[in-house]
Amino acid sequence: MAFTVYLSGEIHTGWRDELVKGCRERGLDVDFTSAVTDHAASDAAGDSLGKETNPFWRDHKSAKVNAIRTRTLIRQSDLVVIRFGEQYKQWNAAFDAGFCAALEKPYITLHGEDIIHPLKEVDAAAMAWATTTDQVMEILEYVTTG
Amino acid sequence: MAFTVYLSGEIHTGWRDELVKGCRERGLDVDFTSAVTDHAASDAAGDSLGKETNPFWRDHKSAKVNAIRTRTLIRQSDLVVIRFGEQYKQWNAAFDAGFCAALEKPYITLHGEDIIHPLKEVDAAAMAWATTTDQVMEILEYVTTG
Amino acid sequence: MAFTVYLSGEIHTGWRDELVKGCRERGLDVDFTSAVTDHAASDAAGDSLGKETNPFWRDHKSAKVNAIRTRTLIRQSDLVVIRFGEQYKQWNAAFDAGFCAALEKPYITLHGEDIIHPLKEVDAAAMAWATTTDQVMEILEYVTTG
Amino acid sequence: MAFTVYLSGEIHTGWRDELVKGCRERGLDVDFTSAVTDHAASDAAGDSLGKETNPFWRDHKSAKVNAIRTRTLIRQSDLVVIRFGEQYKQWNAAFDAGFCAALEKPYITLHGEDIIHPLKEVDAAAMAWATTTDQVMEILEYVTTG
Amino acid sequence: MAFTVYLSGEIHTGWRDELVKGCRERGLDVDFTSAVTDHAASDAAGDSLGKETNPFWRDHKSAKVNAIRTRTLIRQSDLVVIRFGEQYKQWNAAFDAGFCAALEKPYITLHGEDIIHPLKEVDAAAMAWATTTDQVMEILEYVTTG
Amino acid sequence: MAFTVYLSGEIHTGWRDELVKGCRERGLDVDFTSAVTDHAASDAAGDSLGKETNPFWRDHKSAKVNAIRTRTLIRQSDLVVIRFGEQYKQWNAAFDAGFCAALEKPYITLHGEDIIHPLKEVDAAAMAWATTTDQVMEILEYVTTG
């Protein structure tokens, strides 16, 4: 059984690569998609449309260009995995969770025990909470081959 | 023209009261709704269903009981105002924004200039960004009486 | 805050009356709706359309006439409470749960600990699991007045 | 004409194998999908996410992990066949029926005459009621090649 | 319990009046709505927009003006009753049935035994088939007061 | 540009074959689907599920089995062509038109000038009205290759 999994959230650690590599080693029929994860490129996504002096509008344009990609990929996915790390606000990850919840798109959260409480609304609408990429792979293996 | 506005986000400052009082003074036909904003009561929302030893499950139960109220009120509202303050993770506020975006429910964000960048995806899907409650009232007055 | 609550499931015990009376005593602004709970009348709901010799078709006609009422009331409700008792198959109650899940209509289950395992899929999609009508009232009081 | 059929319900008898084998023998262009039907594996679906001492939460986690698979497969199917046997509560099968009804996903029930009455609401929303796997195959042959 | 019932189909007999009068006598809380049932006025509904020499376009304009009323009323109703008589093609009645089926709006058919076969697809998607207005009233009384 | 066209209505003349053959000769990339058009087989579609003494229920079962096929094919199509001939009631064709209208599935009607008036509601919701299969082919050629 083939599955397409969208990976949302933290872009400064190697969790995406771990998942992609691990699932390949397990021989799972899973395709992964993602936002553009090059931080500088993502922030500059709208710059080709003309420079902005006001940082709000620069961000605004880039966020919308990125959304052309991310909204489409989220809608096309069978499952979303959303990673919350220790740094940064990561409001876009929580935004993706709310977006999935309203669309009835199943998602799994991936985060440590120390942020259980602030993530309680996000976790309450998730299909599972994992703390390691190995756990996510276990779930993916079960779901697609079980 | 009557409007129902759901107020989401920060619960530790007086912004909700300011809005309610200010709109009353302006004579606007606006009803405000909200999650339960008593922090302790909200965290304990699921306790009546039985105590949990594991904090994850306590949070889980409370978050779902709260969602019975909040999802219904968000769906019934004409507009959502989402406040991001300087403290706390506020992932539930960003979750509400994503939820609204997917439901095509218009929302306004209310936050300072210092957090423009981490909120860029949230702001990109909003109908407006305000920095003060007075600005929100201006918008509400324009929209309902203009 | 007004709430409309649809009561689904077991019709041979007094749990509906307990809830209605208890919420009135607490002064809650909650309206309750329900299928026709007179068992004999419900089984005969389609008889006025002509007698059937085959019991399958008698049931079929009655079930559809009942659905005219129940589907409308479920769609109009803000919350559904689904009671599973110790007797009978109660597949219609589980059917209502699945119906609510697909419509994103929030529901609470009400049942004893002894049937946790066979109800795990039904409970997994619920917003809460209660074991007593008092617990349901606590939730309703919190949600509508909290 | 190709058809994807999701098989829901009873996991302790060989009805799934009968259908798969029979349709292959008839040369039908039908793909079958299903939940994980290994009972022990299904009950343990969430165990890799961490052990639970409370059986309710163990069931809860496993039911949600299973739902990642089943909801996706039900949505992708053209038809659902739901089997009710003589044993067990099978509330998950009735839940699937209600879920299909709300999504307008056509389903067929497969059960004996002795449980017509308790299944009347489930049958009333079905496209057909069959008592044998041969009958289901007849329908599948008619629908896909007729 | 209040119900809004849209009456579709045959306009040359008194079945609408029978239903309205009978339900009033029974004291039912039912509101009835309908297309414009004055045949000549209905055919001329679009004439005020300018005369047409081609009868196709005259019909086209009138049918669309009528649809402004009928689509809105069908969407606002809780139940639709669709009457097929012995005369005329009544394709608009069958069209309304298909429209209701796709919207999941419950409907009851009202017609004699002699046209069971040509109406089989229409009846198959209905919640009930009645042969007399008394039967329809029985159902309405059961559904709204049972 | 590939197109899937569902052919609904009249089964006693050769219009389907004309369309299929004509489009092949024109080299159009159009796939055609249809209900089972063998009248006797269609009427008997539910017989394998057990004989019925009451003709209403025999029709009921067959109509629902046919709907498993037809609803799926209509939903999968890009366009529906609905043929009304001179004989029979053809309420199922008008039902399909209403079903398409509510789903926003574009459809073309194919019928003679003599039945313009009784089909005015059906035509008013159509994207085109054709009187010959050649006209339908012209439209299909324009739409897919223009």
Place this chain on the structure above:
Amino acid sequence: MAFTVYLSGEIHTGWRDELVKGCRERGLDVDFTSAVTDHAASDAAGDSLGKETNPFWRDHKSAKVNAIRTRTLIRQSDLVVIRFGEQYKQWNAAFDAGFCAALEKPYITLHGEDIIHPLKEVDAAAMAWATTTDQVMEILEYVTTG
């Protein structure tokens, strides 16, 4: 029968007032809603959120603030009347038409014969085309009292 009608398009002539006054004189139970029609106020709708040096962003902010009002009112209306005049681009009026078409919200166009050709796509999805406010009133009277 009560109707809510949203008036879209041209703001420099008195057609809105004519309609409101005319319908009152006819005693019709019609409520009218509209965007803010004070041109200068509408262009400045977002100014309270902070001045912009770039005219694109000033327009952007104002257009979104206006959309908070207009999208809500369009969704709440039963019918939309869209006026195209002789001056200005009026792309927002055509935008509203497309918005209504996708939402299945019925709309009437109101414009002269000289702009039939450029409005053909807009008119093709409309329920009627009127050239005078008197014609619109005729339709409203027919639809609500016919």
Place this chain on the structure above:
Amino acid sequence: MAFTVYLSGEIHTGWRDELVKGCRERGLDVDFTSAVTDHAASDAAGDSLGKETNPFWRDHKSAKVNAIRTRTLIRQSDLVVIRFGEQYKQWNAAFDAGFCAALEKPYITLHGEDIIHPLKEVDAAAMAWATTTDQVMEILEYVTTG
């Protein structure tokens, strides 16, 4: 990552060809679709269904035949690019924008600075505004390969 892009608007300049050629040169995995862009053929799209003496009905028929193609292609696309030029009313382009907005289909506008103000509502609902085809290609390259 493959993307399907629907090109809407201006048909009298070479912007479509520039985009198709430029994306091919960049090696992007993008498919382009469009309405029929032969102006005379498009205006005559309905002529094969019979000549009309009234230009309104000729336009009406052609616009609907064109919509069979365009609505389907817009729904199948991942992104829509809408070009507004210096000539013509182009209300159909603004109509497409409104249609996309209501369907939550992301779109980009392509137009010069001189028409920013009249397009403010159209731009406010867009994901990006570009002034050159090179900018559109930059966005497509970023979105599909970034």
